[in-house]
Amino acid sequence: MDIREVLKLADQLVLEQTGKPLDYLQKTVLQGALQGKKYSEIAENHHVSEGHVRDVGYKLWNLLSEILGENITKVTLRSILTKGQFYSFSSAICMQSVTVNNVNICPETSKPQTVPQQPQQNSSRPHLDLGSAPEIFSFYGRTAELSTLERWIIGDRCRLVALLGVSGIGKTALTIRLIEQIKTHFDYIIYRSLRFSPTLALTLTNLLQVFSSEPDISHNIETLRSQLLDYLRQYRCLIVLDDVQMLWSGQLAGQYKPGYEDYHHFVKLIAETPHHSCFLLNSCDRLQEVAKLSKGNHPVRSLVLGSLGVAAKELLQAEQLADAETWETLINAYQGNPLWLELTATMIRELFAGSVSEFCEYDAPILCESLLAELSQQFQRLTEPERAILTHLAKEAEPIALPQLSQKTSLDPSEFLNAMQSLKMRLLLQEEKREKVTLFALNALWKQYVQNRYSE
Numbered sequence: 444m445d446i447r448e449v450l451k452l453a454d455q456l457v458l459e460q461t462g463k464p465l466d467y468l469q470k471t472v473l474q475g476a477l478q479g480k481k482y483s484e485i486a487e488n489h490h491v492s493e494g495h496v497r498d499v500g501y502k503l504w505n506l507l508s509e510i511l512g513e514n515i516t517k518v519t520l521r522s523i524l525t526k527g528q529f530y531s532f533s534s535a536i537c538m539q540s541v542t543v544n545n546v547n548i549c550p551e552t553s554k555p556q557t558v559p560q561q562p563q564q565n566s567s568r569p570h571l572d573l574g575s576a577p578e579i580f581s582f583y584g585r586t587a588e589l590s591t592l593e594r595w596i597i598g599d600r601c602r603l604v605a606l607l608g609v610s611g612i613g614k615t616a617l618t619i620r621l622i623e624q625i626k627t628h629f630d631y632i633i634y635r636s637l638r639f640s641p642t643l644a645l646t647l648t649n650l651l652q653v654f655s656s657e658p659d660i661s662h663n664i665e666t667l668r669s670q671l672l673d674y675l676r677q678y679r680c681l682i683v684l685d686d687v688q689m690l691w692s693g694q695l696a697g698q699y700k701p702g703y704e705d706y707h708h709f710v711k712l713i714a715e716t717p718h719h720s721c722f723l724l725n726s727c728d729r730l731q732e733v734a735k736l737s738k739g740n741h742p743v744r745s746l747v748l749g750s751l752g753v754a755a756k757e758l759l760q761a762e763q764l765a766d767a768e769t770w771e772t773l774i775n776a777y778q779g780n781p782l783w784l785e786l787t788a789t790m791i792r793e794l795f796a797g798s799v800s801e802f803c804e805y806d807a808p809i810l811c812e813s814l815l816a817e818l819s820q821q822f823q824r825l826t827e828p829e830r831a832i833l834t835h836l837a838k839e840a841e842p843i844a845l846p847q848l849s850q851k852t853s854l855d856p857s858e859f860l861n862a863m864q865s866l867k868m869r870l871l872l873q874e875e876k877r878e879k880v881t882l883f884a885l886n887a888l889w890k891q892y893v894q895n896r897y898s899e
């Protein structure tokens with residue numbers, strides 16, 4: 444057996460004694476000690492402070508001393524293992540021999556008879572704190588997106604992943620499904636929505652409370668940040684922050700509201716500082732930090748969710764709609780947005796007895812009241828210049844180039860260009876190139892909404 448198996452054995456003993464397996468850093472320190480490494484070396488290799496590593500080691504040696512009835516220190520650890528003492532405490536665990544740095548510490552003759560299941564690391568006990576996350580009862584499609592996210596988070600060990608897409612496209616639903624799929628890879632999984640714009644201090648305090656029931660809560664944002672970073676290094680955590688766009692509601696996309704600017708530094712810190720965890724940020728608007736950081740070698744990625752595609756047919760089936768041959772038209776009219784389709788399906792059921800072909804006889808897209816209310820909420824988040832641009836774009840029958848649009852809006856040039864950039868970040872514009880000129884348009888559903896609003 445190699446060091447890995449000694450670690451498993453220690454893990455099993457600690458689990459039996461305390462009800463909790465060794466965490467990532469405890470294993471790292473134990474492994475380093477078995478390999479004869481100095482605390483400073485372990486700390487450097489794993490990007491944690493030497494003091495913290497010493498602290499973890501000290502507590503772990505005390506725990507193992509208690510379990511084995513021997514005075515275990517970093518120095519005596521190896522010799523005690525080589526005496527076979529360790530082994531005698533684990534008679535319930537099947538092992539033929541244990542070698543530490545090629546030293547055999549368990550004689551073949553003392554092989555135990557029983558073979559209980561070895562606990563798999565994190566297999567059954569990630570600490571799940573999903574806060575206000577909604578329960579998802581049905582979930583269709585998104586297999587490619589799920590495997591991309593899993594590859595980035597588990598395979599590439601990304602520290603920061605942004606899941607982007609217009610409201611209702613399914614970011615939250617996909618996140619919950621993803622958590623179900625990858626939860627065994629983590630020590631902690633935490634979901635928090637930023638819908639009500641908590642300050643960074645509040646968010647950090649809230650997260651720290653998950654790790655410790657009596658956290659030493661500081662009022663200093665720097666201290667809170669470094670306390671959380673310590674946990675992100677000590678454990679493998681998946682932390683989901685949903686509805687991130689609310690941090691700049693009423694401002695241009697990515698321009699944090701006054702009092703929220705420290706989120707910008709926090710996002711950069713998460714992406715740039717070494718740790719073992721991953722932050723998944725869900726947002727309707729692109730994140731400037733992620734766009735910048737994903738250009739280099741940083742473990743940072745972003746995924747824009749588009750139409751639910753053919754899987755939306757399963758959703759229409761579950762909504763008990765009829766005339767399957769016309770479903771594709773309906774799906775395209777509502778851009779494969781599951782929320783928009785759900786809201787429209789209710790109208791189709793109530794007014795057309797579920798007949799999609801009868802509904803489609805009306806000029807698409809029809810915006811039912813609940814869908815209008817949804818779009819209205821998003822419109823509220825826009826700045827005045829952005830609203831002015833959308834109002835002009837909604838009147839255009841054809842895509843339009845920047846100079847012509849700029850003339851029509853009568854905004855000053857920098858105000859106009861910043862607002863256009865922001866609208867792009869909000870994924871509200873359609874772009875096409877004609878003879879090397881970029882033309883902009885508003886998608887049909889938004890056009891309908893803005894026209895309705897404008898005519899009011």
Ligand SMILES: Nc1ncnc2c1ncn2[C@@H]1O[C@H](COP(=O)(O)OP(=O)(O)OP(=O)(O)O)[C@@H](O)[C@H]1O
Pocket residue numbers: 579581582583584585608609610611612613614615616617686727751758781782785
């Ligand atoms: N893949 C899917 N299969 C079935 N239903 C889905 C799927 N994706 C989303 N939905 C449903 O569509 C609705 C909107 O999804 P969700 O809340 O996840 O969107 P969102 O992108 O998070 O929106 P917002 O930005 O407003 O928070 C929900 O009722 C959800 O259950």
Ligand SMILES: [Mg+2]
Pocket residue numbers: 614615616685686
């Ligand atoms: Mg959501």
